[in-house]
Amino acid sequence: MLAELFIDNFIIIKRNHIIFEDGFNVLTGETGSGKSLILEAINLLLGKKVNKDVIGRFSEKTTIEGIFILDEKNKKILEDNTIIFDEDDNKLIINRTIGKKSSTLRINGRIANLTSLREIAPILIDIYKQGDSNAFMNKSNYVYLIDSYSNDKETIDLKKTIRSLVGQRNEYIEKFENLNLTDEEISRERDLIEYQIFEIDQVDLSNINEEEIDEEYKKLTSINEIREAIENSKNILDSSDYDTISATEMINRSMTELSALTNLDEKLSVFYDRLSSLNDEIGDIYSEMDLYEENLVGDPYRQQELEDLMEIIFKLKRKYGHSIEDILNFYDNISNRLEELNEIDDLKNNLDKFINEIDGKLEKNALKLHEIRNKKSKIIEEKINKSIRELNIKNGLLKIKISRKDKIDVNGFDDVDFLIRTNKGEDLKSLQDTASGGEISRIMLAFKEIFADFDDVDTMIFDEIDTGISGRTAQIVGEKILDLSKTRQVISISHLPQIAALANNHLLISKKDEGDFTISSTKKIENKDRVEEIARLIGGVNITNKTIASASEMLTMAQELINE
Numbered sequence: 001m002l003a004e005l006f007i008d009n010f011i012i013i014k015r016n017h018i019i020f021e022d023g024f025n026v027l028t029g030e031t032g033s034g035k036s037l038i039l040e041a042i043n044l045l046l047g048k049k050v051n052k053d054v055i056g057r058f059s060e061k062t063t064i065e066g067i068f069i070l071d072e073k074n075k076k077i078l079e080d081n082t083i084i085f086d087e088d089d090n091k092l093i094i095n096r097t098i099g100k101k102s103s104t105l106r107i108n109g110r111i112a113n114l115t116s117l118r119e120i121a122p123i124l125i126d127i128y129k130q131g132d133s134n135a136f137m138n139k140s141n142y143v144y145l146i147d148s149y150s151n152d153k154e155t156i157d158l159k160k161t162i163r164s165l166v167g168q169r170n171e172y173i174e175k176f177e178n179l180n181l182t183d184e185e186i187s188r189e190r191d192l193i194e195y196q197i198f199e200i201d202q203v204d205l206s207n208i209n210e211e212e213i214d215e216e217y218k219k220l221t222s223i224n225e226i227r228e229a230i231e232n233s234k235n236i237l238d239s240s241d242y243d244t245i246s247a248t249e250m251i252n253r254s255m256t257e258l259s260a261l262t263n264l265d266e267k268l269s270v271f272y273d274r275l276s277s278l279n280d281e282i283g284d285i286y287s288e289m290d291l292y293e294e295n296l297v298g299d300p301y302r303q304q305e306l307e308d309l310m311e312i313i314f315k316l317k318r319k320y321g322h323s324i325e326d327i328l329n330f331y332d333n334i335s336n337r338l339e340e341l342n343e344i345d346d347l348k349n350n351l352d353k354f355i356n357e358i359d360g361k362l363e364k365n366a367l368k369l370h371e372i373r374n375k376k377s378k379i380i381e382e383k384i385n386k387s388i389r390e391l392n393i394k395n396g397l398l399k400i401k402i403s404r405k406d407k408i409d410v411n412g413f414d415d416v417d418f419l420i421r422t423n424k425g426e427d428l429k430s431l432q433d434t435a436s437g438g439e440i441s442r443i444m445l446a447f448k449e450i451f452a453d454f455d456d457v458d459t460m461i462f463d464e465i466d467t468g469i470s471g472r473t474a475q476i477v478g479e480k481i482l483d484l485s486k487t488r489q490v491i492s493i494s495h496l497p498q499i500a501a502l503a504n505n506h507l508l509i510s511k512k513d514e515g516d517f518t519i520s521s522t523k524k525i526e527n528k529d530r531v532e533e534i535a536r537l538i539g540g541v542n543i544t545n546k547t548i549a550s551a552s553e554m555l556t557m558a559q560e561l562i563n564e
Helices: 035-045 072-080 114-124 139-151 153-179 183-200 210-220 223-237 247-259 266-295 300-320 324-342 344-390 438-454 471-484 527-539 545-563
Strands: 002-010 013-019 024-028 061-069 091-099 103-107 125-129 397-409 412-421 459-463 489-493 505-514 517-524
Touching (some): 035 091, 344 397, 471 489, 505 527
Antiparallel strands (some): 002 061
8 A cells, every 4th residue: 555655846745754654545626726736746666757846946956756565466476476565564665756857756765767656556556537547448468357356266277278288389380381391492402411410520519528538738838938937947856967956956955954952952853843844745745846857848630639629619709609518518409400390291190189189178168257257248348337226317228248269379279348428329349449438438437446455555546537417426436436545555635525425545645836936745634624625525616604514424424434
């Protein structure tokens, strides 16, 4: 639910901090007071593009921030969309700052983009206003609406099965098309693949270790440098040059200095023994290095062999992949393709058989799904028509038409249309082709009432859908909205006292002049202030004792209805 909305320097709103509550929230106010600005600010939190003209005259930037409280299910959905939450915190904070030169968007304190915001927006809020094109006015959504009704496991499982079968069928058709070649095309492709296989088979790539080859090649090309380094090292350890003191000579001199005094100091004896061991170790190292040097010989034939091998691998990478693994994968694919080409007639027959088997399974599952949709459609028709009559559209009628498409796709073979009439004597026509208006707004409310239990949106916003109605019809619309608010948060912008009186949180939007500026503000109203606002909605600007009494009575009756 939308818990808080903070607006700073937005057109004529200097600063607003609005607290929304669970249940039914209503916003009222005179025409032009700024009700539409509140909705516009919410739309910006849902990813709507912004114009720099929204920046007010009170500072250099505009800030819109919304705090949403999520249930665990929707929190998990957003986490799967890479939204990060603090531990044990179900708050989602969206902040948009609009400056004259640049704008920023943050979600839970982290920089985000509008694309990611728009992806999560449908989970947060569902907005409907007169004339809107929404899910109920788009024919392509109708099959999904029917399937979502009751959200039953059988429908979900059948759709998964059909989706999988359609995927398999498409794969087989693609294979079949790849095999639908002339003899000349088969011969040409076979020749190319056989050449590619021959070229790759020059080297046993599966037993190639490029690191070992590289190390061996570097060693072979550096034999002289290695021998020179060993010789220099040997000379340092034990040189025969009398002008140079070797490591061995220095150690022997050190031992001589200590040997005469080891019987006087035990520590000197320890040092002497360690030097003696070091002298022996140097002697062993010298001998091993000498032997290694004697056996260290170049191999120009092996060096050339490695150069040729590396050149072949380089050419294969350039043609068939960036790594040996890529080349081997390519090799496997073309080998399989060669088998297909060699057995093309058998494969064609088998693929045709597999496709026919899948078509049979698709027909069976699509028929089951069709039967479920037919049953659901009857229930949906009955409930919506009941709701339409309750909303005082006496001659309104909804029919759900399900016809068969030519092909089975991931949704089965059903083509669904919602047909509607609002007046007696009219023909039924597609809901998506029906002009907007007060009656359609009420029909949309009926849809939302029926389908509300099967979506995951916590907050629903109705923007003046009560335009053009009054009296008992307005009361019924208000009661429908009240019913919706028992399972989710509802925010309604309204001009009707019958609807406003039913809210548990009444927010009044007003504007006043301060110096050279007109400023819009919002506050929660209760008790006397609320009675006066309901009275204004009833009687207009001139509030009388009679309208005050009517307002008080309306609020009392509304409270009794809420308590029920």
